[in-house]
Amino acid sequence: MGRKVLVLNADYTAISVCTVPKAFLLVYLKKAELLKDDEAGSLRTVSATYPLPAVIKLHHYVNVPYKSVVLNRQNIFKRDGNKCVYCGNSRELTLDHVIPKSRGGKTNWDNLVAACRRCNSRKGHFTPEEAEMPLAVKPFKPTFVTFLRDFSGNTSETWAPYLSRSQSA
Template sequence: MFFGQFGLIKLNMEKRVLVLNMDHSPVAVVTVQKAFVLIFLEKASCLTYYESLTIRTVSMSYSYPAVVRLNEYKNIPFRGVLLNRVNLFRRDKGECQYCGSKKNLTIDHVIPKSKGGKTNWTNLITACNRCNVTKGDKTPEQSGMMLRSKPFKPSLAYFLAEYAERQAEEWLPFLTVKAY
């Protein structure tokens, strides 16, 4: 934001920029300001732009970057997706994995802890309170309840592709989605 002739003006810079490593693996999502710094310092190259957006200065107009690739490979230690309530609900699209309801959601162990079930990506699902109580301390097979989809461990690319489908279609060709 800055003060212009007509008062406070908000710059249109809310779109994010996908940063890829030299091998095209996703590294981060940054602001357009950070992307411009990477490009200006020749640490990154722009691979694609947002078609309808430009950034204008007094004397120049720049294309708005959508995806940039680092010019040197950076060894970034693998930091898988954090297993937490928010990410679990995002993976399951905010729906009960038994009936599809979007109300009164909880977390359910597919194989109950009392039967040796672990607290991990492949054993946790989103379930509505009604289905969770109905299933109780049984496996889905024992309770006669079918899962709508098999639980999996999502990758960073999975969540980035989900975001891209809603906010940044320009990213999609650069994201190969794998459910590890």
């Protein structure tokens, strides 16, 4: 059961993603309400059938500190579509500093990209312009909601209205 469930705060802002069993437990214990179920399946016990949660909303507002996306290898790869930003290859991905560290480049969202081993080696300690290797996409720092919506790989169409509401809030 690899499905994920979108968890909304009491004010309908997206705060996290959890597993189906965790979401079901929150609904069953009346700590959350089921807003949208996944019509592709259901949860069955010996004596009952329950809808498979897709979106739940907490009954009580939870004060969540500012959420940001963690800068790590997997999240850079997700942001870049698991493809090399130079050639589009999806094999042997590595991290590349757009402005090389040897030239003062920082390790941050705006300077790290996914690159295949071949392109990373070819680019070396040059900038993309010097190596004549243009970036297919400019690196950026995703917001928490856009990361959930566009890059988590678990989103469904049922999440879309709630994530767009969170984006504008």
